[in-house]
Amino acid sequence: MDAPVIRFAGVSRTYPMEGELVEALRGIDLEIEQGELMAIMGPSGSGKSTMMHIAGLLDTLSRGRYELEGEDVSSLSKNQRADIRNRRIGFIFQSFNLLARCSALENVELPMLYHRPGVAERRERAMAALEAVGMADRAQHLPRQLSGGQQQRVAVARALVNRPALILADEPTGNLDTRTGREIIRLLSSLHQQGITVVLVTHDPEVGRAMRRRIFLRDGLLERDEAA
Numbered sequence: 001m002d003a004p005v006i007r008f009a010g011v012s013r014t015y016p017m018e019g020e021l022v023e024a025l026r027g028i029d030l031e032i033e034q035g036e037l038m039a040i041m042g043p044s045g046s047g048k049s050t051m052m053h054i055a056g057l058l059d060t061l062s063r064g065r066y067e068l069e070g071e072d073v074s075s076l077s078k079n080q081r082a083d084i085r086n087r088r089i090g091f092i093f094q095s096f097n098l099l100a101r102c103s104a105l106e107n108v109e110l111p112m113l114y115h116r117p118g119v120a121e122r123r124e125r126a127m128a129a130l131e132a133v134g135m136a137d138r139a140q141h142l143p144r145q146l147s148g149g150q151q152q153r154v155a156v157a158r159a160l161v162n163r164p165a166l167i168l169a170d171e172p173t174g175n176l177d178t179r180t181g182r183e184i185i186r187l188l189s190s191l192h193q194q195g196i197t198v199v200l201v202t203h204d205p206e207v208g209r210a211m212r213r214r215i216f217l218r219d220g221l222l223e224r225d226e227a228a
């Protein structure tokens with residue numbers, strides 16, 4: 001069998017804060033297999049975003065071990081992390097994080113600047129990603145000319161464009177109304193059906209129920225792990 005996409009063994013993260021240490025994660029053991037559709041839930045401050053940032057190689061762990069698709073990524077340099085993140089992970093944020101001065105199409109092209117495929121291929125792949133999220137007809141719009149739901153679709157296209165094995169989404173529906181949020185969840189579920197592993201953070205029990213598996217964090221600990 002293939003290695004899990006994510007394997008955390010005793011993962012801890014402490015942040016120094018005003019002379020004290022905040023223990024955001026306190027020894028998490030977790031395996032996420034390829035093709036899972038999973039929610040991370042739990043109260044505010046329980047460590048959900050910290051877990052996503054570590055999984056997405058946006059942050060480092062303080063103790064323990066993290067294997068991504070069987071490879072130890074616990075102690076890579078910043079550049080090595082950026083390289084792996086760029087190729088293998090798509091990240092979606094609550095606040096979309098699109099560049100305000102760039103069109104939808106240019107935003108989706110950004111992750112490809114790193115490997116420098118030619119301009120034509122870049123454009124073609126970005127358009128294909130926009131089409132996949134139903135946004136091809138808004139390619140030239142700036143983020144402020146798009147609704148929240150449309151901006152999040154563009155962010156999903158940006159996450160997809162390098163064909164990652166893993167998509168991580170931190171409260172992707174947190175800034176959207178219920179109906180628009182459901183559309184984004186449907187979109188993420190359709191990516192899961194295409195074989196991509198999807199892990200998202202949510203406070204919404206309805207979104208949680210739509211996932212195959214839910215884990216619950218409390219005070220930096222894994223409190224519960226539920227499969228549907």
Ligand SMILES: Nc1ncnc2c1ncn2[C@@H]1O[C@H](COP(=O)(O)OP(=O)(O)OP(=O)(O)O)[C@@H](O)[C@H]1O
Nearest residue numbers: 015016017022024043044045046047048049050051
């Ligand atoms: N960069 C940081 N520096 C200091 N403390 C931090 C940092 N990031 C997170 N923390 C602390 O770690 C704990 C977990 O934070 P985290 O953002 O992971 O929570 P969360 O579960 O995502 O909460 P929310 O649901 O409100 O988004 C909190 O106590 C927070 O204050």
Ligand SMILES: [Mg+2]
Nearest residue numbers: 048049050170
């Ligand atoms: Mg958070």
